[in-house]
Amino acid sequence: MTNKLISHVKKKYDVIGLESPVMDCVVRLSHLPRSNMRQPIKDITWQGGGKVSTGLVATTRLGGTAAIIGTIGDDRNGAAVCNEFRHLGIDPQYLLVREGTHTSMSVILSDEETGGRSILFDRDPRLDMDEDELDTSIIEQGKYLFLSHFQPVHVKALRHAKQNGIITLMDSDNLRTNEEVWPYLHLVDYYIASEELYETLFNEPAEGERLQQHCLEMQRINQGVVIFTLGSRGLVGADAAGYFTLPAFPVEVVDTTGAGDVFHGAYLAALLKGADARSAARYASGAAAFKCTCLGGRAGIPDEAALTQFIKNGTIDQTGPKRHMAYYRSEKMFQ
Numbered sequence: 001m002t003n004k005l006i007s008h009v010k011k012k013y014d015v016i017g018l019e020s021p022v023m024d025c026v027v028r029l030s031h032l033p034r035s036n037m038r039q040p041i042k043d044i045t046w047q048g049g050g051k052v053s054t055g056l057v058a059t060t061r062l063g064g065t066a067a068i069i070g071t072i073g074d075d076r077n078g079a080a081v082c083n084e085f086r087h088l089g090i091d092p093q094y095l096l097v098r099e100g101t102h103t104s105m106s107v108i109l110s111d112e113e114t115g116g117r118s119i120l121f122d123r124d125p126r127l128d129m130d131e132d133e134l135d136t137s138i139i140e141q142g143k144y145l146f147l148s149h150f151q152p153v154h155v156k157a158l159r160h161a162k163q164n165g166i167i168t169l170m171d172s173d174n175l176r177t178n179e180e181v182w183p184y185l186h187l188v189d190y191y192i193a194s195e196e197l198y199e200t201l202f203n204e205p206a207e208g209e210r211l212q213q214h215c216l217e218m219q220r221i222n223q224g225v226v227i228f229t230l231g232s233r234g235l236v237g238a239d240a241a242g243y244f245t246l247p248a249f250p251v252e253v254v255d256t257t258g259a260g261d262v263f264h265g266a267y268l269a270a271l272l273k274g275a276d277a278r279s280a281a282r283y284a285s286g287a288a289a290f291k292c293t294c295l296g297g298r299a300g301i302p303d304e305a306a307l308t309q310f311i312k313n314g315t316i317d318q319t320g321p322k323r324h325m326a327y328y329r330s331e332k333m334f335q
Contacts, residue, residue, distance in 0.1 A: 013091070014064040014272050016142030017052040018157050019149075020127045021070060021085075021095070022104040023077040024049030026257055026296045031113035042112075045328050047296040048084045049106055051148040051171045054258045054297045058265025058287060059146075060089045061301050064272050067091035069138055069157075071127045076334065077103040084333040088298075094138050101126045110255040110295065117257050129153045136160040143167065144268055148174045150184045158187040167271075171264045172197050182221075189224035190271075192264055198228050211236055212243045225277045229263060235285065239277040246281055249289035251316070258297025263288040266307075286311040299324040 028043040048054070056066040068090060072078035074097050081103060085092040104123040111117070131153050139145055145161040147154050148171040161168050172193035175181055178201060185191060195206035202214055206228055218226040219238035227237035234247040266287035270280035287302060290310050294300025299321050302310065306317045327333075 011143050012065075012141040013067045014142065015056060015059050015066040015144045015146050015268055016139055017056045017066060017068045017070075018145065018147040018154060019050050019052035019068065019070045020104055020123075020129075021053040021068065021072060021081045022049035022106055022121075023081060024106050024108055024257070024297060026108045026110060026117075026255065028255065028295055029109055029111045032109060032111050032118060043295055045296045045299070045325070046331065046334075047298045047328050048081055048333070049108075049258070049297055050104070051174065051261045051264070052146055053081075053085075053090075054261035055146060055171065055265030055268070056090050057088050057298050058262045058291075058301050059268045059272075061303050062266055062269035062287070062307065063304055064269050065089070067094055067138070067142070069094045069134070071096045071098050071129055073097070073101040073103040073124065073127070074099050075102045077105060080333040083335075087327070087333065094135070096129070096133065098124075098126055103127075108257050110257060115253050115256065117255065131156050139166060140164055144169060144271070146171075146264070146268060148172070150175065150180050155184060155187070158184065162187055169264065169268060171261065173260060175200075185218060185221045186223075188222055190227075190267070190277075191218065191222055191225070192227045192229070192267065194260055195228055195230045195233075206230060206236075212238075216243055227277075227281060229260060229288075235281060237277065237281060244278050244281075246278070246285060249286050249310070249314075251289045251293055253292045254300075255295045256292050257295075258301075259288045259292050261297060262291045262301055265301075283307070283311070290316060293318070294321040294325065296325075296328065299328055 024047050026045050033039040082092040101124045106121040109118045134153050145168045167189050169190040170188040198206040215238040225239045229235045232248050236245050263284045267280050267284035270283040290302045291300040309315050
């Protein structure tokens, strides 16, 4: 599909995200502990989190502009979330502060033994946005709408975006049932999910001829782009030209936290530069792989120069990630 907008009104932002942001505490371990076991921590970092929120960090680090709509608590973490967004060039002015609530938080255990991560999360249900709290005029200020749920407020946002020529992109990894996906797939121009969601939707492994068949079926519904990321196996997708596959970029993995989020945000950054669906997928794959060389969801996101070099010759320039990690270790966002 093309990236042509129906509306030609000058936009204030490239991307508008819709999400309640999260504060992540990422802990690196040699392996996950057994019950009643004591174990030393190898490394720890506090970084902002959330699928859309971290995706927006990737978009802005790669040259885009962004703002976020959502809710936070009136607590220390909520203030830190806003401070970090400002530091990273994301406009947080549309976040609603819920009095008497606490900002969502995750403790992420990243273990070297499996290369995976386990997530413990806490979310106050009072952070949910009602439909009447959504100011749709904010959505009109962006070229793209980026979200990760199909709750009523998100469906309202999607419908408004479609009616106003705003391109929509969905990170579907928060969804857990068929009923959350099929009724709204037609509202999403770029539908991107992981193999875990594929297995939920189709009750089968993400492999073989049926993987191709299902991608094409979904693309016929949304008439845009459908992609499933497969971790170290790369990705598969379907666009107007048909089915496609891409291999993953090989890297020495430190932490996979936020890799999928970064993929989505980098994909948006590529679209903003005029890339087609498949070129954007390669660009986003490179960004996600690069991120995995650093602890936490955000410190390892590359800038344009580092990503271009990595995609071209596999070289990983850690200058940027080291600078970003120094910011997080200073805890300036909490000040």
